[in-house]
Amino acid sequence: xxxxxxxxxxxxxxxxxxxxxxxxxxxxxxxxxxxxxxxxxxxxxxxxxxxxxxxxxxxxxxxxxxxxxxxxxxxxxxxxxxxxxxxxxxxxxxxxxxxxxxxxxxxxxxxxxxxxxxxxxxxxxxxxxxxxxxxxxxxxxxxxxxxxxxxxxxxxxxxxxxxxxxxxxxxxxxxxxxxxxxxxxxxxxxxxxxxxxxxxxxxxxxxxxxxxxxxxxxxxxxxxxxxxxxxxxxxxxxxxxxxxxxxxxxxxxxxxxxxxxxxxxxxxxxxxxxxxxxxxxxxxxxxxxxxxxxxxxx
Ligand code: R1P
Numbered sequence: 001x002x003x004x005x006x007x008x009x010x011x012x013x014x015x016x017x018x019x020x021x022x023x024x025x026x027x028x029x030x031x032x033x034x035x036x037x038x039x040x041x042x043x044x045x046x047x048x049x050x051x052x053x054x055x056x057x058x059x060x061x062x063x064x065x066x067x068x069x070x071x072x073x074x075x076x077x078x079x080x081x082x083x084x085x086x087x088x089x090x091x092x093x094x095x096x097x098x099x100x101x102x103x104x105x106x107x108x109x110x111x112x113x114x115x116x117x118x119x120x121x122x123x124x125x126x127x128x129x130x131x132x133x134x135x136x137x138x139x140x141x142x143x144x145x146x147x148x149x150x151x152x153x154x155x156x157x158x159x160x161x162x163x164x165x166x167x168x169x170x171x172x173x174x175x176x177x178x179x180x181x182x183x184x185x186x187x188x189x190x191x192x193x194x195x196x197x198x199x200x201x202x203x204x205x206x207x208x209x210x211x212x213x214x215x216x217x218x219x220x221x222x223x224x225x226x227x228x229x230x231x232x233x234x235x236x237x238x239x240x241x242x243x244x245x246x247x248x249x250x251x252x253x254x255x256x257x258x259x260x261x262x263x264x265x266x267x268x269x270x271x272x273x274x275x276x277x278x279x280x281x282x283x284x285x286x287x288x289x290x291x292x293x294x295x296x297x298x
Pocket of ligand 1: 035036037081082083107108109110186219220221
């Protein structure tokens with residue numbers, strides 16, 4: 001690492017770049033699509049206006065950012081990799097370098113444990129987390145402890161997910177809505193069985209469905225996005241607004257597999273879903289109003 005950082009509480013380079021995402025003020029837009037893979041970010045970035053400049057940043061810690069315009073409106077596409085921790089890095093560090101509201105929509109992939117069909121799109125209204133309880137595996141574990149904790153629900157912004165916004169762009173026959181679980185492992189806490197480890201997860205999917213029968217899908221990031229929006233501190237807003245959280249969020253996922261049948265999506269279908277969803281997300285984000293007044297008065 002060549003950079004010299006100041007402030008151990010929230011490290012930044014001398015020119016104001018946040019430590020892990022690697023961006024500074026002015027390099028990320030208020031409207032953001034976040035994805036897991038740089039290739040998905042590049043695919044969506046091809047839909048940005050070609051008559052305005054596109055800034056590309058790659059951080060040493062695996063974040064990949066493209067900022068440009070769609071129909072004249074600034075939008076960033078940020079690839080964050082995988083997992084709850086990367087979503088936490090992304091939301092906190094981007095929040096630190098962008099003024100005003102943030103509207104963030106995750107475009108990811110997931111597996112189905114319910115009626116969501118392989119190759120369809122899932123738009124969750126809420127998400128919970130499935131977290132491994134490490135204490136259960138300790139030598140001195142309490143006899144009544146459980147190997148996995150399933151959290152309470154955190155919610156998407158209902159306006160962003162409404163039929164007037166995100167849902168209007170997805171063909172009804174290809175769309176599922178409902179509840180999503182975000183797990184802290186691709187393997188153990190998603191109920192995948194691995195004989196190399198004593199994961200105590202043989203009935204985990206059934207336990208998830210007992211607590212939340214409406215669960216459609218499992219993946220690894222959406223819960224943290226919804227959670228961070230919930231705990232984001234308020235901004236000054238117009239008096240007419242009900243929601244003054246500084247971060248508004250939603251998610252949209254491609255259903256790549258079915259955990260019950262082991263069916264897996266074809267790559268041609270993924271290419272179609274990425275293009276169709278990318279256009280939908282850019283349309284929604286470019287039209288959403290920020291409703292922000294810096295002095296907080298009407
Ligand atoms: C696992 O293969 C990854 O794919 C899913 C999971 O949440 C996890 O990040 O999402 P992305 O395709 O958005 O990365």
